[in-house]
Ligand code: ZN
């Protein structure tokens with residue numbers, strides 16, 4: 001890490017680590033990132049960025065321009081999860097909050113979005129401190145509600161009209177891998193995730209006289225079983241496809257046949273064709289099972305969330321991979337051989353703003369925890385706490401410092417021009 005953009009990061013680090021631990025101890029649920037957004041906006045202003053708050057809810061956008069040149073969008077998500085922290089860390093969350101359904105829930109930064117915020121604020125500080133070393137415009141996007149697909153709300157809030165159009169969108173996610181490793185791939189990085197709510201209508205009555213009812217419990221049971229055939233019988237074996245019925249609620253007691261049954265269904269897919277097939281198949285089966293039961297009313301199917309695919313632009317990903325390899329050394333940069341099974345809403349920016357995107361993950365755990373593990377062939381050992389676990393605990397050092405460096409390293413090819421003698425590889429434009 002020798003480029004001008006990285007100079008002085010070591011001096012900034014103690015404050016950045018304090019900020020990280022403060023964010024970790026004060027997590028906020030999706031769409032409730034008020035404190036986090038205030039801290040972000042205050043720090044960006046102090047660094048000299050032009051700041052817009054309240055974009056798509058609690059979103060914060062910082063803009064810094066040093067003159068003509070490419071526009072680089074760097075994005076961090078800010079929200080935490082309804083998880084009770086079990087790490088026992090001195091800065092562990094003790095917080096609770098009221099969720100969207102009005103329930104009091106524990107809150108934890110169990111996905112590491114506090115890492116992302118700290119890393120991006122470190123990168124923005126470096127960019128502001130070294131404006132002589134780069135040319136162009138950076139958009140620092142602090143996004144709400146990634147866990148419930150908040151990116152489209154920022155887009156819908158006039159993002160394209162209010163801010164310069166990016167030439168490249170970059171984002172990163174901390175992963176349950178050894179600190180020091182980064183991983184990416186061209187093409188599909190993560191698949192789509194669609195969540196649906198299904199309400200099946202029956203006709204309730206006495207448990208002793210089922211002939212006078214249409215039992216939505218049996219209808220729901222048949223639907224759940226039939227849905228299992230979509231992946232098993234309709235999708236080719238070499239395609240990524242998952243259909244999970246994650247919740248099923250009906251009735252109150254054993255001798256009352258209820259009126260309705262409610263299911264929630266989650267679909268995962270890695271190509272647009274498979275995604276369309278899964279959505280069509282679920283609707284077809286839900287409607288057909290209702291018809292088979294002589295339901296008095298059609299089922300209702302509504303979308304809970306629709307995470308797009310995360311697709312890395314091949315050319316831009318090669319530029320970022322080269323930058324990582326020359327900055328970090330080739331053995332720290334993993335070229336993933338297949339997409340990850342999680343999902344992200346980051347793709348909404350590239351699609352809406354017509355810009356290429358590059359997304360990568362980076363290790364955030366103590367390398368000592370992986371001694372003897374063969375990560376490349378076996379993947380992450382199952383006993384390692386993953387994102388969303390109450391035990392997920394990134395090590396602040398060196399994770400935060402490295403996360404800042406990854407953002408700066410990935411942005412450098414766009415922000416530095418060989419013509420003016422500043423550091424960096426050839427600009428890809
Ligand atoms: Zn998450």
Ligand code: ZN
Pocket residue numbers: 111112113146173387
């Ligand atoms: Zn996450």
